[in-house]
Amino acid sequence: MIPGFFTGIWHAAIDLFYPPRCVLCEKTLTGEEKHICGECYHSLPLIKGPRCPKCSRPIRTRNGEDQLCGICRIQPNRKIKITVAASEYQGLMKRLIHLYKYERQQFLADLFARIIAEQTAKTGIAENIDLLVPIPLHWTRKRWRGFNQAREICRGISPLINIPVIPESAFRRVRKTTPQVQLNVASRTSNIHNAFSVRKAKYIKDKNIALVDDVYTTGATSEECARMLLHAGAKSVSLLIIAR
Ligand SMILES: [Zn+2]
Numbered sequence: 001m002i003p004g005f006f007t008g009i010w011h012a013a014i015d016l017f018y019p020p021r022c023v024l025c026e027k028t029l030t031g032e033e034k035h036i037c038g039e040c041y042h043s044l045p046l047i048k049g050p051r052c053p054k055c056s057r058p059i060r061t062r063n064g065e066d067q068l069c070g071i072c073r074i075q076p077n078r079k080i081k082i083t084v085a086a087s088e089y090q091g092l093m094k095r096l097i098h099l100y101k102y103e104r105q106q107f108l109a110d111l112f113a114r115i116i117a118e119q120t121a122k123t124g125i126a127e128n129i130d131l132l133v134p135i136p137l138h139w140t141r142k143r144w145r146g147f148n149q150a151r152e153i154c155r156g157i158s159p160l161i162n163i164p165v166i167p168e169s170a171f172r173r174v175r176k177t178t179p180q181v182q183l184n185v186a187s188r189t190s191n192i193h194n195a196f197s198v199r200k201a202k203y204i205k206d207k208n209i210a211l212v213d214d215v216y217t218t219g220a221t222s223e224e225c226a227r228m229l230l231h232a233g234a235k236s237v238s239l240l241i242i243a244r
């Protein structure tokens, strides 16, 4: 007998007694649903209308087309070229990200990767990206969480859009910083200054890079990463995130 046969039976038996349930509403999932049910998926606050191309803020425009938001217009020197946020950071998406980051539901990286890949396909940005770069975590933080949430999402996105992920050793967080959520907007830029270091510039030189992260608030962290990557010779730096 092939071992795969037993594994298959074993999984079928587990599903029979412990059917997979939606992580948000606990409803039993059907064959096609994974991690969350269709109803919860449709209730996610995904960004569908016009948005600011630079920071992905949802905006209202008369013609329904994307255009720079007021904030990006007065800050023309920001390093990030394009931001694609899949969702707004509220409601069920906020709950889902909390489960992922703080309640050890690491398998949700799969779901986030699919959602981000769908959004990048819609915006057509993937054709202009050569390399995925997760925002690095300091090793003490990674040990505390057990994984780097951004790297796990990159691992899921990579085969879906056929873009490689940078090796962990090439771009690192070298300084332990206070988590940005604990600081006011003014202190965030100085807190994160020089926290990252490019260790292997050959991966970065002349590449169009997409940074990947979970949540975007002021953008200070991604701006600092972009500054380092451009300094190391990157051609452009964009940002893919689950929510903002
Ligand atoms: Zn559900």
Ligand SMILES: [Zn+2]
Residues within 6 Å of the ligand: 052, 053, 054, 055, 056, 057, 068, 069, 070, 071, 072, 073
């Ligand atoms: Zn903007």
